[in-house]
Amino acid sequence: MLRQRIISLVVLIVAIGFISYAVVTNQSPKVGAEKGMLAPDFTLPLWETGEQASLSSYRGEIVVLNLWASWCPPCRKEMPDLIRLHEDYKNQGVVVLGVNLATHERDENGVEEFMNEFKVNFPTFIDQPIDQVNRRGVVASSYNIQSIPYTYIIDSNGRIAHVIRGEVTYGMLETLIKEL
Structure with a gap:
């Protein structure tokens, strides 16, 4: 017994x-930059205002996070589709966010010229160097960016649902966000 x-x-x-x-x-x-992981949070200045904002402040929405540089041909080609996606889905729980990889820029006027040329109308973060020694950007480092463009689709819980290396199109993004 x-x-x-x-x-x-x-x-x-x-x-x-x-x-x-x-x-x-x-x-x-796990926090990381791969599918299924919690997207690394960051706090950086926004292009429009210079005020600090965080990726985590968009939790609760589906986020299309696009990383770009002004001189990058595929980045330039995909920007009209990202702007259109932002316009079509901004009232449907989807937010498009840009991150200019400023530490990858070739000249100091590139970002302003790009933003004005394309009339980018969605929130855009400006990546900043981690410190004076390591000139690699905060986002470029935490997302381990080796090439551009990169686009992450992040679900409303902050998990990475899709990682797209290279150019995106409106149709591709629309299909992927509708899955969520």
Whole structure:
């Protein structure tokens, strides 16, 4: 009788431990720049105002996060589609956000000329160097950007649903956000 109670107690303790482990690991998603991970948060100045804003302030919406530089031909080609997507979906729980990879720019006027030329009308962050020694940008570093453009589709819970390396189109993005 005592032996059965001990065995039952051990089984119960193991079951509680297993359930606890499952709960903890499911509630603590990994932060990273790959599909299924929690998108790395950042706080940077916005082009429009210069005020600091954070990616996490858009939690609750589907985010199309596009990383670009003014001199990049595919970045230039995809921008009209991103602007159109912003216009068509801004009142439907989808926000398009840009990140100019300022540390990748070739001249100091490139960003302003690009923003004016394309009449970019969605919030655009300006990536900043991590520090004076490491001139790599905060976003470029935390998202491990090796080439541009990059586009991340982030679900309303802050998880990366899609990672697109290279040029995007309106149709491609529309299909992917409708899945969410």
